[in-house]
Amino acid sequence: MTMRVKTVNRFFLLALAPFIGLLIVLLLQPKQLTVSLDLDTYKPQTTLTAQSTSIMNGLDQAEKVATQTSTSIEKTTRLYNQTTTAMSSIVQAATAQAAKPEQIYNKRITSKLGAAAERVNSDRIQIELFRLNPGMYKAYAMKIKLLDPDAMKMTLGKDTFGGAETTLTATQRYGAIAGINAGGFADSGGKRYPLSTTVLDGKYVNGFQATFKDLFFVGLNHSGQLIGGKFNSQANLDALSPSFGASFVPVLIKNGQKVAIPAKWQKTPLRAPRTVIGKYKDDQLIIIAADGYNENGSSGATLKELQDKLYKMGVVDAYNLDGGGSTSLILNGRVVNHPSDGNLRPVATNFLFFK
Secondary structure (H helix, E strand, C coil): CHHHHHHHHHHHHHHHHHHHHHHHHHHHCCCCCCCCCCCHHHCCCCCHHHHHHHHHHHHHHHHHHHHHHHHHHHHHHHHHHHHHHHHHHHHHHHHHHHHHHHHHHHHHHHHCCCCCCEEEECCCEEEEEEEECCCCCCEEEEEEEECCHHHEEEEEHHHCCCCCECHHHHHHHHCCCEEEECCCEEEECCEEEECCCCEECCEECCCCCCCCCCCEEEEEECCCCEEEECCCCHHHHHCCCEEEEEEECCEEEECCEECCCCHHHHHCCCCECEEEEEECCCCCEEEEEECCCCCCCCCCECHHHHHHHHHHCCCCEEEEECCHHHCCEEECCEECCCCCCCCCCCECEEEEECC
């Protein structure tokens, strides 16, 4: 029994020996236990506050610049809008001022024609129809402003050289809003040929013929301006860039001056239905169709009367077209004048106007 107790005591003694040794060591150590730790690595950088301050200052400055830029953009936008509005007003005012001389001139023209009986307006053409009754004859005047050079064309009768058709038929075939008879013609072999120099689509229908006697050429150039006169060479006419035109006699007004009417045309016939075409200085066209009930010289207008009328109206160039039974004035699908033959005469060439 005693032997077993000793064995047990030795076992516990040996088991507790390490703990007893550790206790003795702890008791012999100083009372404050210090553990040495290297914490420098984990200390915050001393410059962090300075960097943060610099960044914040930069952000503040950027905000100020952004605010100033935004304000500047706002001011610039307002100024741009104000400038645009001002410029628009200036352009409108300038346009209105630029149009005033034209409006004043047009009123001056119209005042000598009276009140328009009929009007046609489109983006291509403006037409005003007037009734004239000076006392010795009755006539119709058609003032035309071409806004598009292609709003006026010339056609051959039935579109053939030697063909003939009435102005009304030509307007209907082409869908024109208005039309008048154009140049003179000569009959041969059952055909009706245009007289002398005739241009269609910029080409000479039957070659160029130098002016002889009292003949003239009248038509439109490619810019939509009335051109005409006597031409001794094709080069002189080509220089005016004719788009189309026809020939007849005589010239009534040239460059704002009356042209002497040949004696033959003053009396043969004295009075007659007549068609004349001219232009104002602003390139507006004027057409007069004088009524007459026969061709024996007792009804209608004289060339001198029409010349004086056109001159007083301020026309700068004017030409007498074929007349008598050929005189035709068509507007809006109807015959405006009163043909002396009782019916319209088929002619070789027609001037047509398009809406």
